[in-house]
Ligand code: SF4
């Protein structure tokens with residue numbers, strides 16, 4: 001069975017909000033109608049978004065790190081938001097595991113938002129229905145798009161490739177490998193929702209270089225300086241005189 | 244959570260309605276077994292009209308909660324999984340039975356259905372009363388389970404939620420029945436008043452138990468599990484939006500700590516202490532005015548109680564909006 005999902009690499013996300021704007025642009029322009037905003041240019045703007053990037057400071061300055069944290073619906077494998085919906089408007093697709101809201105059935109009772117521990121659903125105050133990330137279901141299967149474009153809008157927009165998209169149930173997919181090899185984890189695992197989306201942790205890449213490794217035999221840039229000058233007649237490593 | 248007035252009125256109004264119906268039928272059951280005098284049909288009939296008014300008030304209030312009330316019929320479809328859907332089915336069913344119960348009494352049309360071996364005659368109104376009683380309890384369970392089934396809203400996720408919905412609804416219903424009896428059938432006021440005092444006391448114990456339990460809850464989700472970073476010190480610097488969002492409006496009650504500390508003794512006083520006092524004084528002086536006052540005071544106390552019930556629950560999504568909390 002397929003379970004489509006995103007993997008978000010917190011190690012490379014720079015918090016540019018490109019995914020947020022790209023998501024909003026795609027999903028406000030589709031046949032499902034706009035993602036409504038109120039007071040967009042006023043003092044207190046508010047609106048409906050599928051995806052938001054939040055920023056956290058970890059640790060105490062100066063030993064602190066900034067974490068940019070994109071969050072959208074995690075398309076849980078066991079979504080608590082679905083069974084509580086009284087109308088059946090919220091459902092999880094069997095074929096690809098995407099959790100969707102049928103905007104024509106939703107009565108806007110907001111019960112599902114109470115049941116989602118992640119705050120991933122947002123009520124559209126003008127359309128009066130519940131909205132949430134669709135994993136760009138109207139895009140990823142669109143045969144009129146080039147194959148390379150059949151990805152969620154946010155994934156296409158990310159300049160650092162912090163967002164990966166694929167099938168978490170296929171052990172050979174790019175995202176399954178990333179989860180496996182780079183320590184991918186789920187949010188709030190304590191509730192047993194089994195989110196399909198995973199996050200890759202911040203990781204430090206360090207390279208230890210020992211002094212003797214700097215003193216290279218062929219000294220190509222002539223900067224090492226520590227080695228005694230070889231005799232003119234000595235063969236150099238590349239067999240071309242170093243001088 | 245942000246308490247929604249529509250839901251506060253829905254749950255308190257139908258709770259009082261269910262309680263009043265249970266009170267009326269309890270009296271009728273006692274009377275059936277000869278423990279109390281059977282009342283005129285009008286007593287049960289007009290009493291159930293009052294029940295219907297309360298239930299209708301609750302139903303109307305609930306529609307204000309919906310974005311698309313015209314699609315409300317769809318809510319009856321997911322009864323297999325959703326307690327909200329079950330409530331939406333049971334509420335009209337209960338109203339229907341109460342309506343029939345009222346009609347049989349007001350029209351005086353109570354054909355005997357069966358005669359028990361002991362000679363006891365079970366008429367149509369008794370059968371409807373039994374059905375109504377079962378539905379009233381089912382409705383209490385459905386309403387409370389809407390909240391109690393959400394496992395990460397831990398203030399609600401407890402059998403106490405169900406017990407308290409039954410006891411609080413029952414208390415206000417029996418208090419109302421006492422006032423109603425004091426006007427229409429004064430001799431029955433002591434019967435209803437006695438039960439009202441007992442149920443109010445039980446409700447006080449139940450609600451105190453849940454307040455005690457909730458004050459000692461240790462959070463399961465933390466900011467660390469929410470974002471998966473195991474550092475003890477994490478501070479949110481940006482919520483991903485400049486103005487408010489649905490998430491900052493729906494999940495925070497927006498009142499100060501001080502207000503939250505004050506409302507607690509306030510609703511205990513108004514839901515339990517004052518009504519007990521007024522019931523006691525009203526019964527001993529046979530004053531319908533005091534008994535009516537007891538219901539009004541208790542109902543306003545329950546409005547505050549329900550406000551607190553919603554406001555007290557801390558949703559784990561708030562970890563992603565801690566800058567607001
Ligand atoms: S993240 Fe929330 S809205 Fe999305 S599937 Fe999980 S519980 Fe449902």
Ligand code: SF4
Pocket residue numbers: 084085086087088089090101105106107108109110111112113129130
């Ligand atoms: S708001 Fe809509 S999708 Fe959510 S539970 Fe209610 S009807 Fe279902």
